[in-house]
Amino acid sequence: MPLKNRSYFALILLLIFTMSMGALRAEEQEKKSFDIKEMIFTHVLDSYEWHIMTIGKKNISIPLLIIVKGEDGWHAFSSSKLRDGQQYNGFYLSKEGKNKGKVVTKNQAGEEMRPKLDISFTKNAASIIIASIALIIIMLSIAAQYKKDPIRPMKGFGGAIEQLTMSVYNDVIKPNIPNDYQKFAPYLLTVFYFIFLNNLLGLIPLFPGGANVTGNIAVTLILALLTFIITNVFGKKEYWKEIFWPDVPVFLKTPLFPLMQFIEFIGMLTKPFALTIRLFANMLAGHMIVLVLMGLIFIFYIMMGVGGALGISVISIAFGIFMLLLDVLVSFIQAYVFTILSAIFIGMARPEERQVQKSN
Amino acid sequence: MELFTPEVGLLFWMLIPFLVVFYVLAKYAWPAILKGVEKRNQFIDESLIAARQAKDELARVKADSDAILEQARIEQAAILAEAAKSRDKILEVAKDKAGEEATKIIASAREQINLEKEDAIRQIRREVAILSVDIAEKVLRDNLNEKESQMNMIDRLLDEINLG
Numbered sequence: 001m002p003l004k005n006r007s008y009f010a011l012i013l014l015l016i017f018t019m020s021m022g023a024l025r026a027e028e029q030e031k032k033s034f035d036i037k038e039m040i041f042t043h044v045l046d047s048y049e050w051h052i053m054t055i056g057k058k059n060i061s062i063p064l065l066i067i068v069k070g071e072d073g074w075h076a077f078s079s080s081k082l083r084d085g086q087q088y089n090g091f092y093l094s095k096e097g098k099n100k101g102k103v104v105t106k107n108q109a110g111e112e113m114r115p116k117l118d119i120s121f122t123k124n125a126a127s128i129i130i131a132s133i134a135l136i137i138i139m140l141s142i143a144a145q146y147k148k149d150p151i152r153p154m155k156g157f158g159g160a161i162e163q164l165t166m167s168v169y170n171d172v173i174k175p176n177i178p179n180d181y182q183k184f185a186p187y188l189l190t191v192f193y194f195i196f197l198n199n200l201l202g203l204i205p206l207f208p209g210g211a212n213v214t215g216n217i218a219v220t221l222i223l224a225l226l227t228f229i230i231t232n233v234f235g236k237k238e239y240w241k242e243i244f245w246p247d248v249p250v251f252l253k254t255p256l257f258p259l260m261q262f263i264e265f266i267g268m269l270t271k272p273f274a275l276t277i278r279l280f281a282n283m284l285a286g287h288m289i290v291l292v293l294m295g296l297i298f299i300f301y302i303m304m305g306v307g308g309a310l311g312i313s314v315i316s317i318a319f320g321i322f323m324l325l326l327d328v329l330v331s332f333i334q335a336y337v338f339t340i341l342s343a344i345f346i347g348m349a350r351p352e353e354r355q356v357q358k359s360n
Numbered sequence: 361m362e363l364f365t366p367e368v369g370l371l372f373w374m375l376i377p378f379l380v381v382f383y384v385l386a387k388y389a390w391p392a393i394l395k396g397v398e399k400r401n402q403f404i405d406e407s408l409i410a411a412r413q414a415k416d417e418l419a420r421v422k423a424d425s426d427a428i429l430e431q432a433r434i435e436q437a438a439i440l441a442e443a444a445k446s447r448d449k450i451l452e453v454a455k456d457k458a459g460e461e462a463t464k465i466i467a468s469a470r471e472q473i474n475l476e477k478e479d480a481i482r483q484i485r486r487e488v489a490i491l492s493v494d495i496a497e498k499v500l501r502d503n504l505n506e507k508e509s510q511m512n513m514i515d516r517l518l519d520e521i522n523l524g
Contacts, residue, residue, distance in 0.1 A: 041362075041363075044363075045362060045363070046367065046370060067369075098362075100362075117368060117369075118367070118368065118369045119368065119369040119372045119373070120369050121373065122367075122369060122370060122373070124370055124373070125369070125370060125373030125374075128373060128374055128377050128378075129373075129377055132377040132378070132380065132381045135381055135385070136381060136384050136385065136389075139385050139389035139390075139393075140384070140388055140389055142389070142393060143388055143389040143390075143392035143393055143396075144392075146392045146393055146395070146396030146397075147392055147396075150395070150396035150397075150399040150400055151399070151400055151403050153400070162393065162397060165393055165394075165397075166397055169394065185390060185394065186382070186385065186386035186390045186391075187382060187386070189385070189390055190378075190381060190382045190385050190386065190390075193385075194378060194381060216366075216370060217363070217364055217365070217366045218366035218367050218370035218371045218374055219370065219374045221366050221371065222371055222374040222375050222378065223374075223378070226378070284363070
């Protein structure tokens with residue numbers, strides 16, 4: 001199928017081109033001086049509006065909803081009201097300092113400060129909603145086919161989803177959770193597809209994708225916390241015994257010197273921490289490497305002019321394609337790893353009776 | 361650094377959609393898909409068992425039909441042998457009968473021929489007697505013209521009769 005391959009190739013080139021456009025925007029704003037750090041951070045961080053592209057000097061972006069709680073209660077307004085340093089009800093986007101780019105207001109002393117609560121519907125929030133709706137539509141349409149005729153084998157996309165689902169179910173969930181794996185399968189499957197879909201959407205630089213959702217620590221923190229809560233809520237008494245009265249010499253676990261309890265407690269907390277950081281760092285790194293490769297083109301342009309930019313763009317685009325393809329793989333692997341680790345943590349808190357007897 | 365501090369807003373916007381997705385998929389999607397696959401696997405297992413049973417059944421039917429065919433073949437051979445035997449017997453009997461008939465016919469033919477022969481001989485004799493009488497008459501008519509010869513003749517005849 002050479003035509004199809006060629007169209008994929010063209011698509012990837014287009015994606016990289018649009019990425020370069022974003023970089024170009026940053027370059028134009030800085031007028032001949034290119035701040036690669038600035039460029040990268042505007043791409044990987046959350047923002048109040050969804051920038052799509054810049055044509056000439058005109059930014060095309062979708063304004064999103066800003067919801068903040070100030071001193072005088074809740075405010076909700078469009079992010080377009082804060083464009084180009086405008087103020088609205090005393091709220092504006094901070095230009096520098098530790099709150100740079102965030103909605104801030106001035107307190108009575110005239111100091112710049114964040115509002116009490118900022119639950120704005122940001123780019124990442126919008127991306128999560130899009131991914132969620134897409135996931136629900138995809139899965140419900142496939143489930144509907146099963147309801148209609150479960151005997152008929154699934155074909156095409158549905159068949160691929162079935163294979164993926166069953167491999168996660170049989171190879172990840174079933175072997176890692178000794179007791180009642182069926183009870184935890186819905187959560188773990190949801191986690192897997194949620195991460196996988198958001199990872200893939202993040203790789204597409206055009207509108208419905210492009211948000212660095214799974215490379216945002218808030219997102220991974222929520223997922224890790226949910227696994228943490230499930231692990232502890234459904235932990236059996238053997239699990240709690242291991243934490244509060246483990247099989248070690250008594251002097252290591254007396255109330256006067258609770259060393260083991262302390263270590264076990266830390267061990268309890270490191271699990272969600274590891275889950276949070278692993279997914280976040282992997283996805284962030286993938287985005288950053290592609291952005292750096294694209295940024296190189298502009299750095300060389302400033303240093304050596306058009307010739308340098310053309311020369312490095314060949315290398316940058318080749319590596320950029322390679323990195324994006326690698327990120328497709330990483331998207332799957334990280335979703336899979338997160339699911340495996342969640343399953344292992346839940347499974348460890350629910351040991352089999354036999355294993356407990358052996359350790360006694 | 362901003363990268364490592366989770367935003368409260370995004371925590372909220374992550375938690376709510378995720379819980380909604382989890383609720384919807386856990387209620388409507390995963391059970392349907394997992395049960396559907398299980399149902400299909402069960403159906404495949406049952407089909408395999410049924411197929412094996414059908415195969416066994418088929419083998420048994422084939423063995424039965426083979427036995428029936430074998431039996432028929434044996435019976436056919438027996439019938440053929442019987443037929444050959446009775447054919448031989450019939451031929452034998454027929455041959456015997458035919459032989460007898462033939463001898464009978466030959467015997468009667470021979471008798472007939474003998475009768476005919478005797479008849480013919482008798483007839484020939486009669487012809488010959490008549491002929492000899494005629495000849496004798498002619499001879500006698502010639503020789504008995506003279507008296508003496510007539511007398512001689514009579515004498516000789518008388519002698520012969522006497523002698524006889």
